[in-house]
Amino acid sequence: MTIVKENVLKDPTIYCSSVDNDDCHGVSIFWSLVDGTFWYPTEEIDSKEKVVGTVAFDLPSFDNKSELKMHGVVTCEFDDKTFQSKIFSIALSTEDMIDGSWHLNFCPASAESSILALKTISVDRLVILPVQPDSNTGKRLMRFLDKYEFKEVGKVCLVKKAGALQYCLLEVLPADDSDVRVLLSARSETQLSLLMTLMHKEFPEMLDIEKQELLEEAAEALREELQLYLTCNDPYQIKQARIKSDLLIP
Structure with missing residues (x-):
């Protein structure tokens, strides 16, 4: 039997830097489209999926210059090897800051990419x-x-x-x-x-999923602590379990 390996790229990452090596900070995320309606963060890229990468930078200070130019690469893992591809360069000037062209644009043609950019920093x-x-x-x-x-x-x-x-x-x-x-x-x-x-x-x-998960985790920690009181004679293990439950229980 022949096993066909899926064409999946793993750990896609975007690396960017300024042309003048200025200090810059930001965050990047890759998004995969599910059921044609919902974008969710992904760490894998399947050849059959629609995937979009977003990068969001902190606004630069423009010290001693009127324009900041950035370039970057996308890296990913495939078959235990690392590959990279250059991405297009971008530029932001003081004129862009003044006329507002750097703002998010929610017109129909740009709405999808603007929403993903907003979700990147949310x-x-x-x-x-x-x-x-x-x-x-x-x-x-x-x-x-x-x-x-x-x-x-x-x-x-x-x-x-x-x-x-x-x-x-x-x-x-x-x-x-x-x-x-x-x-x-x-x-x-x-x-x-x-x-x-x-x-x-x-x-x-309304149910808060995060709070529900924390409560379930706290309940499980308490069950483990009580079980150790009944079955364990090691004071150190009991102490560690008690510390864990004390930290998790609201």
């Missing part, structure tokens, strides 16, 4: 809105979007208006059950906390 949280009889979850969600001026951009909802929620994102994800899975994204933990508070006010039944 923090996010997955929540579940349980659908119950007479809960009117869909109507309440639409009311929430209208109240805080979320606008549909591509497959997501975005706050464009300047204010405390500007550039917050809300995505309704595909789900196998009847509950509504929502991914909330924001530019900072503070902004995300505000968005979570507003969501919880509208949806008291």
